[in-house]
Amino acid sequence: MKRILLSMLLTSLLAACATTGVKEDHKAAVTEAKSVAETSATGTPSAMMNPLTDPHNILSKRSIYYAFDKYDIKPEYRPIVVAHAKYLVAHAGADVTLQGNTDERGSREYNLALGQRRADGVKKMMVVLGVPAKQIETISFGEEKPKLTCHNASCWKENRRTDIVYKGER
């Protein structure tokens, strides 16, 4: 019970740091955090589905998206990072690779570095949340492995992201 309260407090603290659209995120985050916390508190996986791939579980959300040339994690994506951080804390044997990506604009070398900063930013937040650094690897693909290849804003925004990939996946 204490753990549930603590995670709710942590989540609401983090949500309070954000400036816009906080209320809905907060509620959803609390609900999601609660369901995750309950799972790990009971010690048995929730019925049938792996939480990492259960579409009803925030852990199935694996991507953080960014504004152009930015690597700061927007408030709406923080609950995803928090959820995965909790999972990693609860599962010492789980390892993730954070893959940083950018859209195609600008230079490839600068984008390689920007993708690295995006991945490193997510790692930093996870470490602050208690995840041992050795469970997290960060790499950058820069603009080299875009998810979508059209040359306009609708594709570009999909490519500006960090993906959370668990060892053994993909």
Add this chain to the structure above:
Amino acid sequence: MGHFNSWRRRAGLLAAGCWLLTAVFLLARPVPAKAALNIEIIGSGETQTPIAVVPFAGESALPQQVGRIVAADLQRSGLFKLVRTDGVSPLPHQLDEVKFPDWVARGAEALVIGTISPQADGRLNIQFRLLDPVRQTQLAGFSYTAAPAQLRYVAHRIADVIYQKLTGAPGVFSTRIAYVLKVGRRYALQVADADGYNARTVLASREPIISPAWSPDGARLAYVSFEHDRPVVYVQTLATGQRRALAAFKGNNSAPAWSPDGKQLAVVLTLSGHSQIYILNADGSGLRRLTHSQSIDTEPDWSPDGQTILFTSDRGGSPQIYRIPVAGGEAARLTFDGHYNVTPRYSPDGKSFTFIHRMDGQFHTAIQEIASGQLQILTQTPLDESPSFAPNGKMVLYATDVNGRGVLAAVSSDGRVNYRLTVQHGDVREPAWGPYLNNQ
């Protein structure tokens, strides 16, 4: 008349090098003998010298038409307008066959004639003269001996001589370019002649290749390969195909840049936890850190005098171009226009640099003069990348996007001359203009 003894040795070395390269890369995808990159001329210079290039005697029987290659080179430079030679009969090939008034009447201010004759040993003797039909004088004349396989190279050397005599600047027609070709999921680092012919694959890979960088003597290429789990900098000797991992440190290794004496390189490593610039010897020894920020510092480029390095940094909150002494110390910011200036490359005289400048959401190739800070935007295409100067400083080669396809393009330093190099299949990117082959 001609420096063809040293030229012959160079031709022999080139032929041997080409043979070796072919032998080593038999397994690589074969590249067709015709142009790998097709040229499309978009714009020409403000003033163009009218020049007539008469087909060389004996060339029609040969696989390469020297006169046509010379004419195409001169036209592509944007500084020459070709005067038609048909209708003059008989076409002159020797000096005493030339009727100068015929050519003045056609508006020609320069005339090129030549001959190609086979020798007993199977090689060819190529001679040309550059004439001034108005003053009725000869401006240049050279003789070359070459194997048939070297005909294109000889034609480019002839075009270089003509260009230098008539414009004062050295020609770059006999130089080479490197670039990366992506077809489907395959990447190929290629080297081709400056006119897009004779492409050879230097590295074929299923993973990305970026940032090719020519050694100052043109013998080696440094590049970044993603073939392992993280980007690694390799240095490869072109004549033999042998390569060594120059920088394979933990984290990312990228953005290689050669010192002008070819003995050192700058690279970008993430050893410190941030992308930072380091310098090391070409043999991999002597690593030292150059930049000390907690930001992104990348894309180093050495000045021609070896004293300073330009680089891209977001230490001020947005990517801008800075300059730092090679010995280390304070970095000075050079770009103040707009919020995104990246990929600086010094001009050969060290007085300006080309770079990518974002304006109104579009990424254009630009040049900035260092002393005055004056900026000139050279292109109107919105997705430019990877600019580099030709070794004579007259043109900038860059990558851009046309109708959704990756192409290369070259633009003159005043923005007027412009041509594109396109491929039939796939996308081409990451161009780098190579040095003079004989260190003019």
